[in-house]
Amino acid sequence: MKVFSNNTKRLLFAVCFVLSFQSYGQEEKPGASAQELADKLANPVASLISVPLQNNFNYGIGPYNGVKYTVNIQPVIPFKLSDNLNLITRYILPVVDQRNITGLNTHEFGLSDATVTAFFAPKSKKIIYGIGPAFLVPTATEKFLGTEKFGLGPSLLVMHQGKGLSVGFIANQIWSVAGADDRADFNSFYTQIFLSHSYKSGANWGVNAEITQNWEGNTTLISLNPMMGGITKFGDQVVQFSVQPLIPIVGHQSIKPDWGLRAVVAFVFPGS
Template identity: 85%
Template sequence: MKNLKLFCTAIVFFLSFNLCAQEAEKPGNSAQELADKLANPVASLISVPIQNNINYGIGPYNGVKYTINIQPVIPFKLTDNLNLITRYILPVVDQRNITGLNTHEFGLSDATVTAFFAPKSNKIIYGIGPAFLVPTATEKFLGTEKFGVGPSLLIMHQGKGLSVGFIANQIWSFAGNADRADFNQFYTQIFLTHSYKSGASIGISSEITQNWQGNTTLITISPNVGAITKLGSQTMQFAVMPLIPIVGHSSIRPDWGLRAVVAFVFPQK
């Protein structure tokens, strides 16, 4: 209940703050351009999204899992026509009744680091590079205790106000605790987003996680709404969405979930 209260407070803050911001700012093309860049995972834009996820009804004990993903995106210009986009995901997890009845785990989970080599393009946008699994978990039940690596790929098309594409990776473990199960997992996110001149956006995405080692599949679908606004001089994006599971084994599939994202944006001049 405490996690739910915190999550609901974040959503209420988002809604009320967004309404105030829309009244204070006039619509402009720059806000829409920024929303389009944020929809592009390999845009030359520094951002630090903080993604809040809460899922209920997991496994045989109706577990609850609250995850904060800290996800900085940092681009590097290699040449006039080639960028290196680095993406980092560091999860902080608070879960109850997942590993057993009346159990509780809290701490860091494993980090994922992705590096996309992205040629500049005005039509089909793409990026390719390695993805790394780093065993940063502070609790054995929150991580794999394995190092992993594999390929990552992004393909998308973007026009003014419309972004559609997918991002995917496949990671295999190659080192780590020999007593733990190997890591062999495929992940993809398919997305479609429409932005407006005000910086508001609506969209829909689907996430697919295939654990080849455990032979489990989890597929969720998420309609979403977002907005660009400012807190003082700091540009920010907010987004909220339900996490609706449509495929998944009963041991990993939640009954339902919610996600709220706040991204701190630092446009490059």
């Protein structure tokens, strides 16, 4: 249990760290463009390079009260295809440290499977949308951390954005198409419905609901996640911080945590 105590300390430190910089961002007012930058970061298909590090802490998972800490490395890289069309590529590479998930006194650490999404996003001032393929790439370094399957399927984003207000959803459905024959097929749907509000200082708050449906295992996981954050600078480097309690609403006892917390640090390159 000593390791979990260390994880708890990390969690508390991350919360204090994020909140302190959120306050700093409000006091220092990084600039007139801070709100515009916050709005762009709320738009998953904005033409903006960012590298978020999403820290997820989940406690009380399954029959052994397992603990799971996941760092999602999530670079977003846009490509201009024409004056009216962008290709927005999003990558999620999870690094997982978990205990008592697959059994009592078990421990797994390593990479999980990566997800790569490519959105073709026409420029629009009213309804913003993007559509494209999503890929599951078997990058897991531990058997219990991945599917050993390669998958693909469609992804979709629809949102409306005004100054200071963003609302919409992002979704994908992925099926396994190749991989280890002795592993279960992958068939999963994911969607996130989100709303956020930003201020001139770059501070922002919001809420999102995440829904994951495993069709193969017939399990559903739904969480409601309030959010608060802000934008500041380290020298010339623009950084966004946010913190979210993860409130589980629906889920099978084998996958539903008792509670969770998410802390995000995103390195932003607005000039790109």
